[in-house]
Amino acid sequence: MANRSLHERLQGTWKLESYIAHPAADSTVQRPTYPMTKNVTGLIMYTCDGYMSAQMLMPGQKGFDGSAEPQWAEAGKRSFTYAGPYYITKEGPEEQEVLRHSFELCILPNRVGEIEVRSHRFEEDDQVLVLGGEETTVIKGDVRIPVLRWRRVANNAGAGPPPALPEIKLE
Numbered sequence: 001m002a003n004r005s006l007h008e009r010l011q012g013t014w015k016l017e018s019y020i021a022h023p024a025a026d027s028t029v030q031r032p033t034y035p036m037t038k039n040v041t042g043l044i045m046y047t048c049d050g051y052m053s054a055q056m057l058m059p060g061q062k063g064f065d066g067s068a069e070p071q072w073a074e075a076g077k078r079s080f081t082y083a084g085p086y087y088i089t090k091e092g093p094e095e096q097e098v099l100r101h102s103f104e105l106c107i108l109p110n111r112v113g114e115i116e117v118r119s120h121r122f123e124e125d126d127q128v129l130v131l132g133g134e135e136t137t138v139i140k141g142d143v144r145i146p147v148l149r150w151r152r153v154a155n156n157a158g159a160g161p162p163p164a165l166p167e168i169k170l171e
Contacts, residue, residue: 005088005097006088006097006099006120007050007088009122009126010046010086010099010129011046011047011048012045012046012152012153012155013043013044013045013152013153013156014043014044014045014046014129014150014151014152014153015041015042015043015150015151015153016040016041016042016043016044016056016148016149016150017128017149017150017151018038018040018147018148018149019034019035019036019040019042019056019146019147019148019149020032020033020034020146020147021033021034021035021139021144021145021146021147022133022144022145022146022147023144023145024136024143024144024145026143027142027143027144028142029142033139033140033142033144035139035140035144035146036056036057036058036080037058037059037060039058039059039060040056040057040058040059041056041057041059042054042055042056042057043055043153044129044131044150046086050085050086050087051083051084051085051086052083052084052085052086052101053081053082053083054080054081054082054083054101055079055080055081056079056080056081057078057079058078058079060078061074061075061078062074076107079107080107080108081105081106081107082101082103082105082106082107082108082111083104083105083106084101084102084103084104084105085102085104086099086100086101086102087099087100087102087115088100098117099117099118099119099120100115100116100117100118101115101116101118102114102115103115103116117135118131118132119131119132119133119134119135121133126152127151127152128149128150128151128152129149129150129151129152130147130148130149130150131147131148131150132145132146132147132148133145133146133147
């Protein structure tokens with residue numbers, strides 16, 4: 001599988017398995033942390049035409065009817081989403097493939113327009129994609145090394161919808 005291009009290897013949908021922020025040498029907390037809890041869930045999708053979309057969500061929000069500002073604020077605090085083109089360039093003397101994500105849309109308006117390098121590696125015969133792990137970033141005020149582990153999901157083309165969920169009434 002390694003002889004395929006990065007573009008080919010990325011294509012598809014990946015489910016988040018973990019998001020861990022490891023301490024950098026100058027981190028104030030010298031242990032791994034979980035910026036969106038250990039139970040964070042998410043999907044990242046790479047299309048064949050060069051676009052990507054990432055969504056992460058912290059579970060546990062109480063019932064939501066959208067009628068009150070605090071509900072919207074809580075929903076925003078529990079998620080991180082962005083989408084846009086992705087770029088792969090060959091750089092350096094060894095023509096290494098470099099992956100960049102473009103923030104064309106983002107839940108954080110100050111990030112719109114950014115383009116960031118994403119370190120990457122594949123594991124388990126291209127069934128696991130690990131993003132991050134080489135560059136430091138500031139997470140919740142501390143210098144950390146984020147590592148996001150994604151597992152390829154099964155192709156859903158042609159699948160039928162699941163059965164309807166029973167109505168659950170919250171009181």
